[in-house]
Amino acid sequence: xQEVTQIPAALSVPEGENLVLNCxxxxxxxxxxxxxxxxxxxxxxxxxxxxxSQREQTSxxxxxxxxxxxxRSTLYIAASQPGDSATYLCAVSLTDKLIFGTGTRxxxxx
Amino acid sequence: NAGVTxxxxxxxxxxxxxxxxxxxxDMNHEYMSWYRQDPGMGLRLIHxxxxxxxxxxxxxxxxxxxxxxxxxxxxxRLLSAAPSQTSVYFxxxxxxxxxxxxxxxxxxTRLTVT
Numbered sequence: 001x002q003e004v005t006q007i008p009a010a011l012s013v014p015e016g017e018n019l020v021l022n023c024x025x026x027x028x029x030x031x032x033x034x035x036x037x038x039x040x041x042x043x044x045x046x047x048x049x050x051x052x053s054q055r056e057q058t059s060x061x062x063x064x065x066x067x068x069x070x071x072r073s074t075l076y077i078a079a080s081q082p083g084d085s086a087t088y089l090c091a092v093s094l095t096d097k098l099i100f101g102t103g104t105r106x107x108x109x110x
Numbered sequence: 111n112a113g114v115t116x117x118x119x120x121x122x123x124x125x126x127x128x129x130x131x132x133x134x135x136d137m138n139h140e141y142m143s144w145y146r147q148d149p150g151m152g153l154r155l156i157h158x159x160x161x162x163x164x165x166x167x168x169x170x171x172x173x174x175x176x177x178x179x180x181x182x183x184x185x186x187r188l189l190s191a192a193p194s195q196t197s198v199y200f201x202x203x204x205x206x207x208x209x210x211x212x213x214x215x216x217x218x219t220r221l222t223v224t
Contacts, residue, residue, distance in 0.1 A: 032210065034213070041218075044213075091153075093210070095207070095208075096158065096207060097155050097169070098153075098155070098208055098213065100152035100154075102151065103152065
């Protein structure tokens with residue numbers, strides 16, 4: 001059974017720091033991996049999608065990497081800002097469903 | 111283009127009551143899903159649909175029914191609400207199958223069952 005784990009569960013950093021969020025999964029037979037952002041009381045917003053054949057994807061200050069063989073993905077946030085404060089979720093896709101991790105709650109303070 | 115919309119935003123039910131959570135999308139997506147989000151457990155798939163008239167069960171389908179009579183709408187019905195169904199419910203849609211493309215999520219419905 002595919003399990004997705006995110007470490008750390010919570011993170012608090014000062015503005016300007018570069019930071020890394022981790023996601024690990026137990027079964028490497030995935031189609032893709034997605035990173036989402038969730039603001040309190042809101043839905044999920046897709047940030048990056050990495051296909052299983054890709055190694056990384058970049059969008060602005062965000063860079064996500066994927067290592068299928070080791071069952072790991074990282075989300076790198078450069079020059080963090082208070083507006084980055086949110087919960088970040090990763091999800092791996094099987095043929096017809098997404099399996100989500102429990103998320104990392106990030107707080108960036110001025 | 112409203113994206114994925116959900117109503118209501120909040121709902122309180124008594125045990126045994128029934129209700130329908132509404133989900134609609136205006137992006138002409140074939141694929142739609144319902145998830146529930148509980149503290150410490152991540153999002154779990156309840157039911158999903160690959161097109162009008164076609165639905166299937168996800169990881170936690172018990173106590174819920176769905177139907178898909180149109181491409182736009184995918185309502186979730188709670189037949190007899192139980193306190194264990196207290197959760198935040200999210201609807202999602204996508205143009206491609208879940209495993210291959212980006213998912214678009216609604217804002218969620220926060221349900222409390224007393």
